[in-house]
Amino acid sequence: MSNFNTGTKCVQGGYQPGNGEPRQIPIVQSTTFKYNTSEDMGKLFDLEANGYFYTRLQNPTNDFVAAKIAELEGGTAAMLTSSGQAASFYSVFNIASCGDHVVSSSSIYGGTYNLFAVTMKRMGIDFTFVSPDCTEEELNAAFRPNTKAVFGETIANPALTVLDIEKFAKAAHAHGVPLIIDNTFATPVNCRPMEWGADIVIHSTTKYMDGHGAGVGGCIVDSGKFDWTKYPEKFPGLCTPDDSYHGVTYTERFGLEGAYITKATAQLMRDFGSIQSPQNAFLLNLGLESLHVRMKRHCENGQAVAEYLSKDPRVTWVRYCGLPGDPYYDLGQKYLPNGSCGVVSFGVKGGRAAAEAFMKELKIAAIATHVADARTCCLHPASATHRQMNDDELKAAGVSPDLVRFSCGLEDAADLIADIDQALTAALK
Ligand SMILES: *Cc1c(COP(=O)(O)O)cnc(C)c1O
Numbered sequence: 001m002s003n004f005n006t007g008t009k010c011v012q013g014g015y016q017p018g019n020g021e022p023r024q025i026p027i028v029q030s031t032t033f034k035y036n037t038s039e040d041m042g043k044l045f046d047l048e049a050n051g052y053f054y055t056r057l058q059n060p061t062n063d064f065v066a067a068k069i070a071e072l073e074g075g076t077a078a079m080l081t082s083s084g085q086a087a088s089f090y091s092v093f094n095i096a097s098c099g100d101h102v103v104s105s106s107s108i109y110g111g112t113y114n115l116f117a118v119t120m121k122r123m124g125i126d127f128t129f130v131s132p133d134c135t136e137e138e139l140n141a142a143f144r145p146n147t148k149a150v151f152g153e154t155i156a157n158p159a160l161t162v163l164d165i166e167k168f169a170k171a172a173h174a175h176g177v178p179l180i181i182d183n184t185f186a187t188p189v190n191c192r193p194m195e196w197g198a199d200i201v202i203h204s205t206t207k208y209m210d211g212h213g214a215g216v217g218g219c220i221v222d223s224g225k226f227d228w229t230k231y232p233e234k235f236p237g238l239c240t241p242d243d244s245y246h247g248v249t250y251t252e253r254f255g256l257e258g259a260y261i262t263k264a265t266a267q268l269m270r271d272f273g274s275i276q277s278p279q280n281a282f283l284l285n286l287g288l289e290s291l292h293v294r295m296k297r298h299c300e301n302g303q304a305v306a307e308y309l310s311k312d313p314r315v316t317w318v319r320y321c322g323l324p325g326d327p328y329y330d331l332g333q334k335y336l337p338n339g340s341c342g343v344v345s346f347g348v349k350g351g352r353a354a355a356e357a358f359m360k361e362l363k364i365a366a367i368a369t370h371v372a373d374a375r376t377c378c379l380h381p382a383s384a385t386h387r388q389m390n391d392d393e394l395k396a397a398g399v400s401p402d403l404v405r406f407s408c409g410l411e412d413a414a415d416l417i418a419d420i421d422q423a424l425t426a427a428l429k
Contacts, residue, residue, distance in 0.1 A: 002071060006189055007292040014068025014285075027282045028060045046246045047253065047266060057269045061278035065285045069209075069219050072188035072288075073201050076224030076257035079265055080217060080281055084184065084204025086274035087218030088112050089120070091180050091202045094264045095235055096148040098124030103142045105132045105152035105168070107161040109204075110385055112182065116151075132161050139171045148234065149177050154193060155185035155340055157371065158381060158405045160319045162331040162340070169197025176234060178226040184208070185341040185372070189295040196335065199226040200260070205276075207372035208341070211287040211294055215280035220264065224257035238263060294374070294410060299339030301376075301408035301416060306344045308417045314424045316347040316402065342408035343371055352401040354427060355380050359404065361423035364415060376409035376416055 004013075015025045033052045035041045043049035052058055062080040070078035081087045088111075096102055104116055106129035116127045128142045132152065150172040152163045165181060172179040178199035183191060187208045193201050203209060205217040229251050232239035238259050241247040245266055250259035269275055276284070299322070306320035321332030321340050332340055348354040359367055359380055368377040369384060379385065382394055382401045391401050408416060 006072060009068065009071045010189070010292045011289050013071040014066070015064040025061060025064045025282060025285055027278050028055075029278055030059075031055050047248050047262070055278070056273045056275055057265055059275070059278045059281070062276055062281045065281045065288070066219060066221075068285065068288055069188075069203070069205075070221050072192075073183070073221045074188075074192050074194045074223070075201065075221035077261035078219055078221040079261050079269070080205070080219050080276040080284070082218065082274040082276050083216050084109075084182075084202070084206055084218040085111055085115060086272075087202040087204070087220050088115055088182065090264050090268045090272075090274070091200055091220050092116075092120065092125070092149055092151065093123075094260060094268060095178070095237065096125050097237075099146060100124075100148045101126045101128065101144045101146045103128050103130060103139075103147055103150045103172075105156070105163060106130060107132045107156040107159045107163075108151070108153050108182065109157045109184075112151075112153075132156070132163050136167060136171065139167065140174070143171070143175045143177075147175060147177055149180055151180045151182070153182040153185070154191050154335065155321070155343075157185055157343070158345060158379075158399065158403070160321065160328070160343065160345055162321050162328040162335060164331055165193050165196040165198060165335060169199075172199075173197070176231045185343065186336060187291060187295055187341075189292045190299070190336050190339055190341070194221075194223045194225070199223050205284050205287075208295060208298065209287055209291060210284050211291065211372065211374055212283075213370060213373040213375070214287070215276075215283045217276045217280050217284055220261065222257075222260040224255075224260075226260075227256060228259060229256075237267075242267070295339065295341075297410050298342030298372075298408060301411070301413045302340070302342040302344055304413035305406065305408050305416055305420065308420070309344065309346050312421075312424070314349050314428055316349050318344065318346040320344045341372070344406045344408065345403055346406065347400060347402035348404060348424070348427070350402075350428065352382055355402045355404050356383060357427035358423050361426040362419055363422070364411060364419040365406065371405065371407040373407065374410045376407060376411055378404055378406045380404055 066078040169179045180200045181193040181198040184204045201221045203219040228235045228238040250263045254262045309315045309318045321328040365376040365378045
């Protein structure tokens with residue numbers, strides 16, 4: 001399907017049924033797979049033959065859906081994970097281990113920040129966080145001899161910064177390491193980071209890809225373009241024999257197009273088992289079939305709400321890269337010319353208390369720890385996800401006490417705006 005446009009890939013990518021086969025992707029609800037001989041089975045365990053043997057590592061339903069996402073992102077191989085967090089973890093841990101170092105944008109999802117700065121640090125992997133707006137000199141200065149990857153988010157959740165992907169790709173490649181991009185908020189409908197130099201793309205499919213708040217999940221896609229064999233001393237896991245698979249060398253056996261994902265499946269899925277359930281993969285595929293149609297509407301609603309808020313004197317500030325004057329407007333025009341996402345953040349006059357009062361009055365937008373859902377939802381990070389922080393700490397994290405994260409769903413924009421208007425009126429009485 002590689003010559004088709006994005007919408008066609010959303011609907012039909014990844015699965016082409018043969019004569020008389022199911023039109024919809026079958027849900028292979030089976031933990032295991034049957035073989036005639038132990039010899040057949042042994043070949044699978046040695047990665048000598050292709051096939052399924054246990055759903056903790058791979059399942060056909062997942063692979064159809066992963067293949068669709070690989071086509072959408074322009075990658076060569078992909079895998080589904082049980083959550084976005086698992087995708088972030090695997091994407092880095094597949095090439096970095098104890099004693100290694102990673103450069104990451106500081107403007108990333110809070111859960112990813114915690115995974116990197118606390119949990120993976122405990123595993124012996126060091127992270128240096130750089131501002132997404134840093135100069136090339138500052139970015140280059142963050143690298144060390146043991147740096148193994150660079151990480152960033154196309155549109156950061158919840159800061160809504162837009163990453164200069166080319167700048168980060170250039171620095172990563174100058175230091176012989178891949179750029180990993182979390183493309184959750186933009187989705188491949190609005191941005192394909194691999195076209196700008198990213199080597200690996202990950203997703204929390206929980207968000208727009210699923211799009212209906214139905215299933216938690218993640219995905220990792222490899223571009224197949226990063227040449228690990230140029231730096232065998234840096235990436236021994238990909239370039240030297242794996243004793244746990246009878247000495248297979250991933251880059252030799254699976255080529256650049258397959259080495260990274262095969263290693264992640266064979267080692268990380270085998271040992272950690274964070275696979276997506278086939279049932280969730282099926283639901284994810286239903287979401288993907290309409291992703292291109294839904295993203296357009298999410299963006300139209302985001303733009304309309306952002307424009308309305310920017311003119312309302314009861315709102316102190318608005319952040320949305322589609323608004324002329326937004327600090328990320330120019331980067332948005334470059335990387336997201338067809339729209340960014342449906343998430344808008346803003347401050348209500350009167351600060352923290354006013355933000356909470358405003359949200360309580362909303363009738364359509366629900367208060368939920370979620371974004372990128374068909375149903376509009378909103379969150380006050382200062383009293384929810386960032387609740388432990390005092391006002392000074394919130395400021396350092398780029399989350400002001402008055403910040404409302406408003407995720408525009410698929411409803412009518414006029415109703416969303418009327419809801420915001422009545423809630424502001426009621427809250428600021
Ligand atoms: C939600 C989110 C994650 C984590 O995904 P889960 O599916 O909740 O584990 C990672 N990155 C971004 C940008 C997110 O919004």
